[in-house]
Amino acid sequence: MSSIITPSKLVRCAGPLSWSRRSFMQVGLSGFASLTWPGLLKLRAENAVKPGHERKAIIMVWLPGGLSHLDSYDPKPEIGSEYRGPFKTISTKVPGTHFTELLPHHVRIADKFTVLRSMNQKAGGHPAGSMQMLSGDADTRDKPKPRLPDWMSVAHYLRSKEGKRTNPLPNYIGVNPPLEYNGPAYLGDAYAPFSVTDDPNRPNFQVPNLGLADDAETRRLSERVALRKSLDKMERAFDREGELGALDEFETQAMTLLTNPQTRDAFDLNKEDAATRDRYGRNRWGQQLLLARRLVESGVEMVTSSLSGPLCGRVGNWDDHAVNHHQFEALRFRMPNYDQAVAALIEDIYARGLDKRVLVVVTGEFGRTPKISFDRSTGAGDASAPAGTLQPGRDHWPRAFSNIWAGGGIQTGGIIGATDKRGEDVIERPCGPGDFLATIYHHLGIDSSKITINDLNGRPTPIVDHGRPIAELVV
Template sequence: MRLGLTGFASLSWPNLMQLRAASPLPSSHEKTAVIMVWLPGGLSHLDSYDPKPEIGSEYRGPFKTIDTKVPGLQFTELLPRHAQIADKFTILRSMSHRGPGHPAGSMQMLSGDPDERDKSKPKLPDWMSVVNYLRSQDPQRSNPLPRYVGVNPPLEYNGPAYLGDAYSPFSVQDDPNRPNFEVPNIGLANPAEAIRLGNRVALRQSIDNLERSFDREGELGALDQFETQAMTLLTNPQTRKAFDLNQEDPRVRDRYGRNRWGQQLLLARRLAEAGAEIITSSLNGPLCGRVSNWDDHAVNHHVFDAMRFRAEAYDQAVTALIEDVYARGLDKRVLVVVTGEFGRTPKIEYDRSTGAGNASAAAGTVQPGRDHWPRAFSNLWAGGGITTGRVIGATDKRGEDVIERVCSPGDFLATIYHHLGIDGSKVLINDFNGRPTPIVDQGKPIAELIA
């Protein structure tokens, strides 16, 4: 037994368990898909998609408003590319929940957990893991790509919970903008290596058969499943091609932006086009500013310097993705959603910086910031066959509360599930205690988004 497993271990798969999400699963290139662009920390809605130019200086930022391609719709001057293609997406300005902290806000948005308290780990599985689980029940999928891929995925405050780690994402953590970027354990280039790999696995399987009668927990069967997935990823040339950004025209790469965010979203589009069905990508890291996220408290960032600092890369990457989805005929099949866990306080707060860096003054310097604000915020929807070129909902004159068409995390989730062909009101999954638990406890698809 040790001999067989030693041969298997020599394959150098340090992240074998990450391959668990590569289930052998449904479908054709016509399978609906979602690309979720996650803004960890929360985008300031007043400084982006829901400006309030008439309010007082206690609330209003320094940014001018600009007209967009949609009559009557304005954004701040930080989003000129968004303004030019506003007919290709819809802005929802009336998302609201009661999760004040990053964990609670993320769990509300991604899993529908109504608990307002922050928890160290999720009680409910996120929608991405749920879709991976539900679609894995279909044995007909022939696509070798993992169904659920995270390109720098949002792994904090969410996960598969009681579904188990097999339904977590296949994670791409490296920077796709690096000249030598390569996803490990994808597509062996040398056919001889694939043959040797198959021989090693066959040897281990023959030895494993001796242990079947003692395998009370089914661990060998689970290993077989992961091994099959790993073999598919390693030996199918289609997988290597899908992850290879060098296959793209350099002009396309330029259009997305030669930075981490731009290349992450380009890779997300490539994966969706190749047949991945759930793709998530967090826009965080150095492009956000000193603390590497959108959490623009005054102690972290000068909120307006931070918005300026990240605006160009954000504006370019997101609009390139949206334009590309339509230009390549993916707009019916692939839904693009851009959101964070909440917005930022309309009233500007002031505090002392805790450190100097990009978008933050020297420690001790008083600077402006905006704090957490789940009561009203915006998100963006494109593709997916939805009705575009419009605004859904409205906030009051200060952007503090929703005054028209309140939408909840349950509505957010039900809309995503609807696009994926899942009726969130009827699907139940057993939790840790064996109790049937709805994937959407309260919420309905947002009718204005559905064509």
């Protein structure tokens, strides 16, 4: 059976769903008093020797629904109007490399990142496509929940086994994280992200459960912990396995997360000067990526950030079917904020000396159809005409798409791979989800060819069962 999904089968897709789920943000002080939070922390760590080398980190910027490669990093100006969008191409700082006019900030710093134009995968739906890219699940069928843990949860799990961290911040944080179609699966919710769901651009932005307001609140929390310990005193005598003693370590971590000023400072965007905040963009996406940079500087090792919501247009994602958005008006609407925020993040990674330690990856689950389709809008809104208006769109296209890579010590300023004259298929240096994941793991010091994790049935499951690190992107 062909893995290619035709536009006619996809045109009514409403885009990625925003499924509700529990996150650490919902755990309050009452949960702490009942040891729910320390209990989760307990699941996250095992005794080991702390590594002596500097820990690598990664920021993944996720574009749910998929960016059109023809209208961004892989333009095809010579093809016919039924494929070519209305955007002109412009020369980048790298001789011979062109992007569309939608990316003027990227053009200016093109020597600081590499474009992979030959990414492809086999699933045409949002769930299966996301699972292929984030967990390596080769199944092309859409499933309601992931069978395999995503790379972020796997890296969090493996890093937690390496030794006790002294950093009070969570090791895996999602700033508006991509929670659709991915998660920790059989690793359990202890390895899900600490989720920051508030808008960092709001004047009163705050992260609940990080830091306490004053000394009195800290004292009250300490008194509650002391009371619990006194109630545990008799139980401890019967604790043959030493579990209560071990729990103290994780309770201490939770206390540190609440009381250490470093936790609050890392999330405090007011500590950035106004010019820096302006450079990223005074909007949700800009401040999300600025916060991501602050977090990796503070020692967080995995940060994910989904560029979704109202800044995308009417349906809140990059899923530019004609029924959802006017494809080209949607790009005009969202790309200035995208271009500014991503370019500022990449610039800062280098300017602040993070470029060897921190890898930045920007991708979605697939691209969009090179051939433009037309259908009637299902509703008026940003980047969409009134219902019933015929407008252009592009549908799902997993056969060829682009993503970008920066930092991580890699050689930048280049193009990897190529697509054919219409951008329909990869014709040079094809790379799949396994290669994508193996490259990320390699940066984090994880040999994905050798590591397995037992699933719920106790079966050893490879974290990547196909693919290898992309040679042009590893050091």
